[in-house]
Amino acid sequence: MLGIYEKALPKSISWPERLALTKLLGFDFIELSIDETDERIARLDWTKAQRQEILSAIMDTDIPILSMCLSAHRRYPLGSADIKKQEMAIELLKKAVDLASDLGIRTIQLAGYDVYYEPKTIASRQTFIENLAKCVAIAANKGVVLAIEIMDDPFINSISKFLAIKSQIPSPYLQVYPDLGNLSAWPENDVGHELEKGISEISQIHLKDTLAVTSDFEGKFKNVKFGEGCVDFMGCLKTLKRLNYSGSFVMEMWSETSPSPEVEIENAKAIVLPFLKEAGYA
Structure with missing residues (x-):
């Protein structure tokens, strides 16, 4: 199955219109965005x-919402040094799980950041893992x-780093x-080997292009x-x-404010x- 990220589609349309457009464009499902706004x-x-x-x-169009991108944790990170932000992060997760349960969403994608706007420390990693364990129990x-996304951030920028946390x-x-x-995009990753190592843990795949990180370039992770x-x-x-992956793929794009998002998607x-x-x- 091939899905489309919600932010690829026009922003100022209703959900019935969004689902109908997803079908018209030939996709099987849509990924809902709960970002930090x-x-x-x-x-x-x-x-x-x-x-x-x-x-x-959903019933009228036969287009489900199968996954949710919960990037609101950038604003309220699980690894924050601020207890109130930690509590908010877990509260957001609880609400996201309830919404997923109500709408038939199977997978909630979490950004692989311990913190985003705060300094990364040993403590932020420890707090992230402790709170992630609570979130997994709730879900x-x-x-x-x-499902933790492999990120544009060194904290979890490989499947190997995810597996180190999954082991706990x-x-x-x-x-x-x-x-x-x-x-x-990360030069230290042997991409084929990473996919081989993690195949039994992969729930879904994002399709997106990037520009690689180099010694004098921080990489480009969006809008390539x-x-x-x-x-x-x-x-x-x-x-x-070859690894018999039979799960779904999602095309990730950010064309929602484009003059012609449908053309960009096509x-x-x-x-x-x-x-x-x-x-x-197929």
């Missing part, structure tokens, strides 16, 4: 009536999987969500056109196929779909 965090408090409206649109109670929280409800762009970055899509996809599909087809993904 007040506007999107407020979605965690949708009323029953609002949730029912979205469920009705497991409702049968929702938490050995739950089937904690998985990894590789972003092929982020994974490929497909085919213009460093990602060996064919190599990655053929490796995943252009991206024209590059991505042949790679998927040649690798053996």
Whole structure:
């Protein structure tokens, strides 16, 4: 299955329109965004009536919301030195799990940051792991999987680093969500080997291009056109196929404020779909 990240689609449309457009563009599902803005965090408090409206649109269009990107933890990180921010991070997670349960979302993607706007310390790592364990227990109670994305940040920029944390929280409800762009941008990563090491823990895959980190360039992790970055899509996809990965893929784009997001999506599909087809993904 191939999904599309919500932020690729026009921002100022209703959910019924968004789901209908997702179908029109040929995708199988959409990934919901709960980012660090007040506007999107407020979605965690949708009323029953609002949730029912979205469920009705899902039934009408046959386009589910299968995953959620919970990047609000950048603002309220699990590893924060501020106890109130830690408490808010866990409260956001509880609400996200409830929303996922109500809407049929299977996977909540967590950003692999201990902290984002604060200094990284041994203590921030320790606090992150302690609070992540609490979050996994909350999600497991409702049968929702938490999947940590491989990031644009050194804290978890490889599957190997995820596995080091997973070894301390050995739950089937904690998985990894590789972003092929982020994974490929870090020169220390042997991407094929990383996918091999983590295949049994992968819940979903982000398709995105990036520009690699070098000694004098910090890399570019967003808004790189497909085919213009460093990602060996064919190599990655053929490796995943050999490893019998049969989960879903999500095209990650940020064209929601573009004058013509549909055109940008179609252009991206024209590059991505042949790679998927040649690798053996129908």
